[in-house]
């Protein structure tokens with residue numbers, strides 16, 4: 616049977632019998648499986664693959680030899696490029712959530728910001744073509760919310776969590792928190808492509824989403840003449856939302872508001888790890904958390 620898949624190459628090598636092999640994973644919306652290929656033509660075509668690429672493959676499914684568990688792999692015997700007439704709708708992961716509900720939540724969130732300058736900033740940024748792209752983009756290539764609309768879902772959920780924390784903790788600038796939460800990852804629209812495999816853009820690899828989010832906010836804020844003190848507080852939330860410099864943040868959290876957005880962001884990314892749909896066993900090794908998680 617022929618199947619359109621997204622193929623990620625892990626290794627090309629020589630086997631002991633003088634042949635060659637290529638191995639890696641193939642995936643679609645239903646899950647992921649290892650592959651191996653021994654045909655020299657196929658191996659040569661895969662040899663220089665440096666990013667995930669879609670192909671139509673066919674071949675039998677076999678048990679992985681020399682593996683301690685009963686893992687399956689597809690032995691690719693035929694590999695074709697995707698043609699315009701091929702159905703590839705199974706290749707772009709979609710989230711199991713209602714995007715319209717989240718768009719409404721987003722509107723409510725923005726409307727809840729009482730500080731006029733911050734509310735105007737949010738309305739200006741989340742509009743037009745950019746907002747359409749924001750609603751479509753994943754929040755990650757594979758670590759968390761790696762599906763269409765993931766960025767919208769993540770940003771709204773982080774804002775809701777942060778808002779609840781602000782209410783409980785008290786004596787914090789809730790408008791700043793909600794604004795920072797909604798804006799903290801907007802640079803991902805330019806960092807990660809919403810196309811097949813969600814590849815990083817060149818700009819994304821060179822600047823990263825934190826820097827790009829700050830630049831985008833600053834550009835919009837300057838046009839709106841947002842007060843400098845307010846802008847600095849907002850930019851600090853974005854710059855420190857990974858918490859510490861070791862986790863990729865240019866700045867470590869230094870304000871209550873920044874800590875709240877950081878922990879809401881981290882908590883939401885962690886909880887999303889439990890939403891995998893292709894878990895075959897209760898315990899699954901999680902690459903983001905670098906540990907086994909018990910998925911019920």
Ligand SMILES: [Fe+2]
Nearest residue numbers: 799800824856
């Ligand atoms: Fe981020």
Ligand SMILES: [Fe+2]
Nearest residue numbers: 769799800880
């Ligand atoms: Fe985030």
